[in-house]
Structures are given as structure tokens and as C-alpha cells.
Amino acid sequence: MRTEQNGMNGLNGHSNNISNHDNSNNSDTTEDGKYKKEEIVRIAIQALQDLGYGQTAELLEEESGFNLEHPKVTQFRKGVLEGDWVLVENLIPVLELDQKKDAQKVQFLVKQQKFLELLESRSITQALTVLRNELAPLSYDTEKLHKLSSLLMCTDVDDLRKQADWSGANRESREQLLVQLQNYVSSSIMIPSHRLKSLFDQAVAYQRSNCLYHDSGDNFVTLYADHMCDRTQFPGVTKHVFEGHHDEVWYVTFSHDGKYIASASKDKTTIIWSVEKKSVVHILSGHDDSVCYLAWSPDDTMLIACYNDGEVTLWNTKIGKCIRSFGDHTDVAACGWLPDNEHFVTGSCDKNLFLWDIHGRILHKWIGDRINGLAISKDGSRMVTICHEKKIHVYDMESKTELYHILEDGDMSTIRLSDDGRYAIVNLGTIQEIHLWDILEKKLVRQFVGFKQGRFIIRSCMGGHGQTFIASGSEDGSIYVWHRDHGALIETLVGHSATVNCVHWNPVNPYMFVSASDDHTIRLWGTGDRNEAKGKSRS
Secondary structure (H helix, E strand, O other): OOOOOOOOOOOOOOOOOOOOOOOOOOOOEOOOOOOEHHHHHHHHHHHHHHOOOHHHHHHHHHHHOOOOOOHHHHHHHHHHHHOOHHHHHHHHHHHOOOOHHHHHHHHHHHHHHHHHHHHHOOOHHHHHHHHHHHHHHHOOOHHHHHHHHHHHHOOOHHHHHHHHOOOOOOHHHHHHHHHHHHOOOOOOOOOOOOHHHHHHHHHHHHHHHOOOOOOOOOOOOOOOOOOOOOHHHOOOEEEEEEEOOOOOEEEEEEOOOOOEEEEEEOOOOEEEEEOOOOEEEEEEOOOOOOEEEEEEOOOOOEEEEEEOOOOEEEEEOOOOEEEEEEOOOOOOOEEEEOOOOOEEEEEOOOOEEEEEEOOOOEEEEEEOOOEEEEEEOOOOOEEEEEEOOOEEEEEEOOOOEEEEEEEOOOOEEEEEEOOOOOEEEEEEOOOOEEEEEEOOOOEEEEEEEOOOOOOOOOEEEEEOHHHOEEEEOOOOOOEEEEEOOOOOEEEEEOOOOOOEEEEEEOOOOOOOEEEEEOOOEEEEEEOOOHHHHOOOEEO
């Protein structure tokens, strides 16, 4: 445990005190009184050394009268990096570790490194001596000690490194050791490595987390000014309206390459549109019921269409022809592809989940609750479903078994997974909320409110760089967009004249998404002059 400076830290009043920094005197501070000049100068000295300006660092030490650290601390740091374990062990007492267990931990870490390095050099007798006469008497972490003992049986250096999960007697492992040791030494005595960079990283992370429109894939951020993304880079402008359906459009989705859009309608047709040409590519028709759900194959050459009567149809998207129909459900709610492009799953309110191959064979069947929606992770390892019984089910796709379920507070109508498969968003129409779940930790991360859902199925999505945003349709005809990290509602976009049933973000272009509505249209949203959208959006 790291000791605190107040009360328990032996840095103050210790007979071997190596600190020449008077922490009780607050007079030597910056003009606003918030920071000590000494801390700023010492961090600046360290930063100059990190940047390779050693002579300038020495001049700053001389002019300010502040040293980066006590010479013995410098010796200690150098001893660790050079593997001079005799020097390091002799200097441990001057680090003034107050609590016995801290001193034990530091000694154990140092002697463990020494033991491993002796083993790697095949100095078995010396390594055994360190184990018996230096590590064992510390009486620290018996389980770890037994693990170290077993390493004596390693056949070669590669086996040792693998069994010890250790990179070897090199600067990398010694730098890692130094970082561990610093956890037990007061930061006023041994400033953590690259402290100024850490402060910059924290400041930038804070500014990004508070930037409502942060959606940049560029990791570079200038330090000359506070970070703030330009609102005009948010896709809040209608770029095109696709018209061709003759009834309500219930579902819309981009192809994986972002070049095409597929829309499903109550008019019993599916239309594939070209994003670039803003035109119809294929109209997929011939079925006797409304189309409720669509899913592109991983390579975008096929499209699954789900119909209200339970029929599932596989289409060739290149020529617009039906490949095969699948008719074992009484109704169907959703479907999802596995990454091999050969298999997919359909889920239904008839309490069945089917794993199909594209040739029409059912390879596995799960029987359970009435399914409202499903999603499969991009790597195909997990399937997540939602059901009428207010449960989020998580399945392992290799073993075909349910791992666990998460109980929700309300009725869920739709689900989507994040690209990494860790997070899920579910729409709860009864309480008009969208919930973001960490399905690995089984933890509700955030709730999003403001949209309207009561009678109809409304589908939301994640989008933008790093899936920064959560977007949803609404029964009031608007599109609501929230910042995923802190939950703020940042946009309410209007343009549709009726319920917006589905929103989907372009998986390739983070500055584009599409929406489908009961007004028979699909709108393509992108960036542009926000004056075009004046009166059509609000923050």
C-alpha cells in the first residue's frame, strides 16, 4: 500500500531524511496560490531531461535552486535500470518507507528480479541461494514464492520467460520494476516517470470527455488551446431524401462497405440504394407480407430479409435475385450473420432460435423465451438476445450454450452491439429509455432519455469515430443524438413528418447516417453548412 504524506510518511522528521523539500511551507507558490513553484520546476526539469535537453535542465536546477531529486534517489534509479542489485538493496533504507509491509514488498520485488536474472543466466546455485536466504526469510506472498521455486525446473530461457510471464533481463523489465517500486515511494521524493506527459494526457482526456461534438479520429490535439470540436463536423444536415417506398419504412441499414443502403417497408418490398449515385439499385419484391428486418452478409454479397409472417429470404445483392427462402418460424423478429459468410441465426417470438447455413439447413436450435431481438459480435464468439421476459441473454457461439442473462427493468424492443462486442444498447419502449450495458461486467453503464416510444418498435444505434454517439428514432418524428460517454443530449434533428423507426450509422464514414420513417422516406444525413438546418435542430 502506498503511504500518505500526512501522518504516516517517514519523509518528515526521519533521521536519514533525504528530502530537502519543506512541504509545510506554502509561501513559495504561484501567484494564484494554487501550485508550489518547486513542484512545477522539478516537473519541468524532468520533462526537459525526457526531451533530451539535459544541459537546459541543469541550468534550470542551478537557477532555481531546486534539484530534480536527491543524488541517492538518482543512484537508486540508475541501479535498478543497470541491474546493480547490491547498490539498490543498500539504498532501499534511505527511501524512508514507513510501513514494514511496504519495505517488505519493495525488497521482495527487487530480490525477485535478481532471482529471475540469475536463473536466466543459468547461475542456478546463486539463484537458489537468493531464493532460500533472501526471498524466503521475508515471509511475503507464500504463493508467489512457490511459483518462483517452480521456475528452477524450467528447461531453457524461453520456457523461463513464458512461465514467469517476464520479458527477461533487459531494460524493459527493469523499467517495469522501477514503476512498481515507485508505488511505494513518496512522489515528492521520486517523481513518477514522464509526469508532465501524464498531466497533459489527463488534461486532454478531460477536455475530450467534455467536448459534446468530439468525433475526431485524429489522436493529435494541440496544447496551445482548449480542445473543442466544430459542431459543423457533426452530420446534422439532410443530404438526400430517398423516395421509392409506398408505405411505412420500418428498417434501414448500410452495407459493411458503406456504399449501399437497404430499406425494409410495410409495402412488402426491400430496396437497395446506391449511396454515391443516390439511386435505386434493386427492388426486392414478390413476398406477400411486410418486411420487418434486414441483415447484410459480411461480404455484402447477400442480404437476409425477415417478413412479418415468419418467412426469411436470402437475396443475392449483386443481381437482386432470391437465392432461397427459409420457412420454419411462425414469425421472426431479427437475424444476424456469423463472420464466415456461411451461417446466420434467426430469432422469433415463437420461442425458437435457429442456426442456419446458407443452403437452408438448421444446424442448431435453441428453445426458450420469446425473442424480440438478437445481435452477434463481429468475431462470432458471442450472441446476445433480448426477450419478452425482460432478459438479456448472452450465448457462447462455439459451445452453443447460454453463459448468463441480465435482468432488465422494462420491456425491450431492440438491441445493437458495439463493434468490440462488449457493449449493448437496448430500447425500452415502456419507460422510453435507451440503456447502455457492459455485457462483460453485467453492468448498466448509462441511460439515455428524451425520445418518444410507446406504440412502435424504435431502433437506435451507435456511431461516429469510436462510436462516440448514440442515435435513435422517435415517435415524434425527430432523431435524438446523445454523447455516449456522459449521456448529454446534443442534437434533436427534424425533417421527417412521421415516426422515425430506425437509424443506422455508416460503418465506414463516421460523418454519415441514415434514418427511415413512416412518411415513406429514407433520409441521408451528413455534414455541411448548419445554416441549411436552421430551425431543424436544437442542442
